[in-house]
Amino acid sequence: MMKKKIFEKPIITKINAGVPDKFGMQNQIKAITHIDQVAIKDIIAEYGSPVFVISEQTMEETYETALQAFSTRYPKVQFAWSYKTNYLNAVCRKYHQLGSWAEVVSGFEYHKALSNGVEPNKIIFNGPDKSDEDLLLAIENKSLIHIDHFEELYTILKLANTTENKPKVAIRVNMDTGVYPMWDRFGFNYENGDAWNAINRLMLSKKVDFMGLHTHIGTYIMVGWAYGNAAKKLADLAVKIEKKFNHYIKYIDMGGGFASKNTLKGAFLPGTDTCPSFDDYAESITNALIGSDINPEHMPTLFLETGRALIDDAGYLLGSIIGNKRLTSGRASTILDIGVNILFTSFWYDHLLYPAEETSNYTEDTTVYGPLCMNIDVIRESLPFPNMKKGQHVVIKRIGAYNMTQWMQFITHRPAIVMIDKEGKTHLVRKRETNESIVNEELVPDYLQ
Amino acid sequence: MKIKENIAISESGFVFDSNTGDSYHLNTTAQIIMKFMKEDKDEDEIQELIMEEYDVDTDTLNLAYYDFLTMLTQFKLSENE
Secondary structure (H helix, E strand, O other), rough: OOEEEEOOOOOEOOOOOOOOOOOOOOOOOOOOOEEOOOOOOHHHHOOOOEEEEEEEHHHHHHHHHHHHHHHHOOOOOEEEEHHOOOOOHHHHHHHHHHHEEEEEEEEEHHHHHHHHOOHHHHHHEOOOOOHHHHHHHHHHHOOEEEEEOOHHHHHHHHHHHHOOOOOOOEEEEOOOOOOOOOOOOOOEOOOHHHHHHHHHHHHOOOEEHHHHHEEOOOOOOOOOHHHHHHHHHHHHHHHHHHHHHHHOEEEEEEOOEEOOOOOOOOOOOOOOOOHHOOHHHHHHHHHHHHHHOHHHOOOOOOEOOOOOOHHHHEEEEEEEEEEEEEEOOOOOOEEEOOOOOOOOOHOEEEOOEOOOOOOOOOOOOEEEEEOOOOOOOOOEEEEEOOOOOOOEEEEOOOOOOOOOHHOOOOEEEEOEEEOOOOOOEEEEEEEOOOOHHHHHOOOOHHOOO | EEEOOOEEOOOEEEEEOOOOOOOEEEEEEHHHHHHHHOOOOOHHHHHHHHHHHHHHHHHHHHHHHHHHHHHHHHOEEEEEO
C-alpha cells in the first residue's frame, strides 16, 4: 500500500503589499525539545503540566559571567543573592554555594536565609518593613542592616541601648541618576541632603558601626551609565565621611536592577539586542569607584544584589495546549494551561514562547490565552506561532525571576518546580500543591460546620 | 458553503478576489480543498478524499477543515449555498 502524505493544516494567507520588514525578523519558530539534554516530554510526563524548570548549569554560567565582569575590573567584589527574586531554598543554596551572601527584605526572608545556613553576618537586611523583633535579632546576629527611613534609624538607636552588640548599619541612598523614573521612595535622598543628615546622626550617636552605603536605583535599568552616576554620588558621600569623621566605610552596595534579556511590552526591539551586558554595567560602576577620591588604601568592597539578571535565563515554564480558537476577527488564538497567575511577569514582558516539538513551518499571528476563566488572562497579545494540537507542549523561556515568588494561587494548584542538575538529573524542588495544602490553612466557624 | 464565482485560483495556489482586488496564498492542502469546493464537492466528500491521500485522523481534519472555512468566510471568499 502506498504511504500516505504528511498532513499539513490548510492555510490561506492574505498577501499584503507593503513596505518590507527592514529587520527581516525571522518568523519561523524553532522548537525547544530539551533543556540541558533532558527531554521536555519526559519532564512533563514525570512532574505534570504546567511545570517550572530551573537549569543549575545556566545559573552557574550566568553567575560566573557576572562575577568575572566585576572581579576583573575591581579588587573586592561580593554578590548577595536577592531572596525576593527567587527564594526557593534550592536556588538560594546554589547561589550561597557559589559564594553569594543573602540579601533579604523581610523577617520571613531573613529566617529563610538563616535556615539555608547563611552565616548571620553575611545577611544584608534591606526593605522598609523590619519589625523591632527583626531588627533586634539582626543586631544581635551582627547582620548588615540597611536603614530605609528616619523612623527605622531612631528605632535602631533605641534598640542599641538594649543590647551589648553595636548594630552594623548602612543607609540606603536614593538619587537622580539621569534615568526616569527616579526611585525616591526607598532610603534617604542624596540631592536634598537627607542622606548626609542620616549619616551625621548615625555617626554622631556613636551607637552603631557605620559599615557602608547602599543604593538600588530602579529596576530593569537599560543603561550602564546610570549606575556610574549612582556610584559617583555614593563615592562622594564616602569621601565626605572620611574627611569629617576619619572613618572608612567597608562597602558600597550598588543593589540590583540590571535588565535581563526579556523584551518589555511596547519595546521596539527585542531585549536580546538592547539590554546591556554585565560588562557594560561593571564598566560604569567600577570606573566611577576607581576614578573617585576614595583613599585607594581603603577601597570599599563592591556589593551587588542583582537578582533578575542572574536567574531569569535559568528558568523555564513548560505547559500544554488546551485548545485552539478562531476569534471573530479571524485571528488565531490558542489556550495554554499556563495562566498569568503563575507567570506574573507576562504583565510587563512579551515572553518568548516555543513549541516543545517540531511543528509546521507556517506561523500565524496568534493570541495566547491562559486557562483562567478571566478576561485578563493573556500570556501574549500577538506573536507568530505555529498551529499546535491539544496536548502538545510549549516552553516559555527566561522566567526564573519573580514568577516563583510573586505567583498567585487561583482556581487550581500551583505547579511543581524542578531543578536540572549539572549532570542532567532532575530534582523536585517544590511539590505541586494539592487541595489539602490550600484548604489546610482555612478554618470554618462552628456555626457553619 | 461554496467559493464565490468571482474568485480566481491559480494552479500555484494564488487566489485573486476581483471584487476587492485582494490576493491570497494557499498551501498545498488548502489548494486541494479550494479545488474540490470549486468542483462543488460536498464537505463529507472532500474530507474523505483528503483522508485517502493524507495521513490524518478524522478529528484533526475536522478541526483544520472548519478552521479553514472560517478563514474563507472571514476573507469573504465564500458564500452559503
